[in-house]
Amino acid sequence: MDLNYYEYLKLDQLLQLQEPRSAPPEHDEMLFIVIHQVYELWFKLLLHELEGIRVHFSDNDLYAAIAGFKRVRTVMKTLVGQLDILETMTPMSFSGFRERLETASGFQSVQYRELEFILGYKRSELARSLPAGSPGRLRLEERLRERSVVDHFYDFLAQRGVAIPTALRQRDVTLGAVPDPAVQDEIYRLYQEQPDVAILLELMTDFDEGQQEWRYRHVKVTERTIGNKIGTGGSSGVDFLKGTLFKSFFADLWAVRHRF
Numbered sequence: 001m002d003l004n005y006y007e008y009l010k011l012d013q014l015l016q017l018q019e020p021r022s023a024p025p026e027h028d029e030m031l032f033i034v035i036h037q038v039y040e041l042w043f044k045l046l047l048h049e050l051e052g053i054r055v056h057f058s059d060n061d062l063y064a065a066i067a068g069f070k071r072v073r074t075v076m077k078t079l080v081g082q083l084d085i086l087e088t089m090t091p092m093s094f095s096g097f098r099e100r101l102e103t104a105s106g107f108q109s110v111q112y113r114e115l116e117f118i119l120g121y122k123r124s125e126l127a128r129s130l131p132a133g134s135p136g137r138l139r140l141e142e143r144l145r146e147r148s149v150v151d152h153f154y155d156f157l158a159q160r161g162v163a164i165p166t167a168l169r170q171r172d173v174t175l176g177a178v179p180d181p182a183v184q185d186e187i188y189r190l191y192q193e194q195p196d197v198a199i200l201l202e203l204m205t206d207f208d209e210g211q212q213e214w215r216y217r218h219v220k221v222t223e224r225t226i227g228n229k230i231g232t233g234g235s236s237g238v239d240f241l242k243g244t245l246f247k248s249f250f251a252d253l254w255a256v257r258h259r260f
């Protein structure tokens with residue numbers, strides 16, 4: 001039999017994965033499950049695209065990197081926009097099934113941490129907080145050891161004539177990326193001398209701004225839905241999330257903007 005739509009996309013399996021837990025059923029639990037699953041699928045795509053971008057950087061393939069960042073930036077805008085849908089759920093409705101989540105929380109999203117790690121925001125304690133040998137911990141440990149998008153960005157810059165400081169080249173890649181004044185000087189120069197590279201740098205900035213918008217919108221969704229209640233993951237909730245705002249992945253790009 002010819003391959004059909006259902007088989008190619010494994011829809012029989014996919015559409016059986018939404019299992020609301022509330023009894024009697026709470027209408028909005030389906031939305032809550034679907035939206036989180038959709039986010040995880042987008043996270044999967046983002047990881048795939050960022051893996052591709054790392055290769056494009058090391059290959060000095062500017063146009064492929066531009067195309068890659070155009071895509072991830074657009075996905076990020078979609079991630080932000082989708083929170084509008086979740087905001088149609090009232091606090092009253094959420095409290096009808098929130099207990100069913102028990103200790104489940106987005107804080108436990110391994111793919112979200114993988115995204116942070118691949119983008120150079122590495123925190124080994126987050127990997128260690130998962131049970132030793134569990135698939136999630138193994139994935140995060142792998143991501144810790146991998147060179148991040150920022151490390152591959154240095155490869156790209158080096159091929160554009162930038163002298164990357166030895167300390168950056170030889171740094172322990174399991175640690176988070178750090179801003180560097182020498183790299184910033186060179187980024188400023190590239191902005192002025194290589195307009196095609198400037199397009200890439202602006203797209204990277206769009207993406208980085210987008211992920212910060214997501215963090216802000218997530219705080220507001222949380223605040224309007226649970227107020228100052230503590231999180232199901234055990235954190236202080238909104239106050240904890242406020243502490244995650246304004247984290248940029250490409251700090252060097254933000255550091256030069258006042259110079260123009």
Ligand code: HEM
Nearest residue numbers: 039105106107109112222225226231232233234235237244
């Ligand atoms: C009504 C909707 C939501 C509420 C009330 C909410 C609440 C929270 C809270 C309170 C935390 C802090 C950890 C904890 O104690 O649980 C958190 C973390 C998190 N949530 Fe949500 N959330 C909502 C929707 C979402 C959605 C749709 C996603 C998409 C995947 C998401 C992903 C995350 C992630 C990734 C974290 C970890 C953030 C970090 O550590 O920087 N959340 N959420």
